Amino acid sequence: MSIALTTILLAEDEPALGMIIKESLETRNFKVLLCENGEKAFEVYKSHQPEILVLDVMMPKKDGFTLAKEVRAIDDTIPIIFLTAKSQTQDVVEGFTVGGNDYLKKPFSMEELIVRINNLLNRTKLQKASEILKLGNYTFDFPKQTLQFNEDTPIQLTHREAHLLFHLIKNKNQVLDRSLILNKLWGNDDFFNARSMDVFISKLRKKLQRDESIQILNVRGFGYKLIV
Template sequence: MPTLLLIEDELSLGMIVRDSLEARGFTVLYAADGEEGYTLFREHQPDAVVADVMMPRLDGFSLAGRIRQTDPDVPIIFLTARSQTADVVRGFELGGNDYLKKPFSIDELIVRIKALLNRNRTVRPAAPDRLPIGKYQFDYPKQKLALDGKEIPMSHREAELLKRLYEQRNQVLERSAVLLDLWGDDSFFNGRSLDVFITRLRRYLKDDPQVQIVNVRGIGYKLIV
């Protein structure tokens, strides 16, 4: 069974979640704060990370940012009582894969973990380092857009979304498909987050009028190049 890294500063909740996951066959590494969690991550390279957002020493968002500097693929699930759109968007920007609001059921957590692990096993064909998008050069591994010597740094989630739009360029990228792929489900709340990311990509690409991301009503988006 997969090895999970669980980071939760509320000890009683952490023990309940750890014991429940271990009873379902998972191997669980437990940490009570973000710094300890990051140390365990580097030492053990777990298959997935489940982290509280509000933690001492190093919060969950900062932890995700550190992890993404060395591992772009390991699934990260945030546990939090905070559910404002800005918090959710920030979590996804930093490379989180899912967001579970407290209180939550262990069954729901396990379903989400398994879905992310299964999706992570899907091997995508390797893409060239630089992808041409009109006058822009999109450096996917480095998460940057370049135009006339000017570079635009991108978040992990922005780069993943633009890559999928590029792969489907001049064709419709279905909204529900990208939500399931990058956000884990196609709920209304995640849909609002996706809209924010699309708006940001349009702003990044605005200096080439031949490049557009258009809405296809009721279906999704199309990157026109």
């Protein structure tokens, strides 16, 4: 039986260093997606859904801090480690401010990088283990992105459906701000994304309709409210 490898997105514009890090991580049974700039890294992030990001700060086309901001607008849970030659306090502060979880200054040892990667992955697993949520007669497994009615076979949700439902449950019986969630999950709150969100809300209503105690209300001009 093959073992599923943890996928790391590595963004590093120095080719030699990038290959050294990639090959070292692969000897530790990681799958590494190496990108040479932040623009390419963002495309790979969206298409491959890695489990952790290791980002150089100074990169062409898009720097690591800008890339992290864009990722955080979509996903607020994926671990991010910054690699940088910068050592000024304000640079470290900015790294954490934009959503980084850890910060490693060059030059660094591969052993230290691997320890930091494993620590963040273990912390994330513990957090996700606590994110199996009850919703009326449904069980929502956020990490696996599944929704189960009583003892029936779980149904698979899309990435965006799962994140939208997660935010609705976390704000249960309160209004979920439409603009805030559009910016977080869609990247901006323009008209077309708002219509797309309406479609996703309709899909969630259908998937939750077997429990009549659950409603997703449209609060006109404000957002949505999940009532149980």
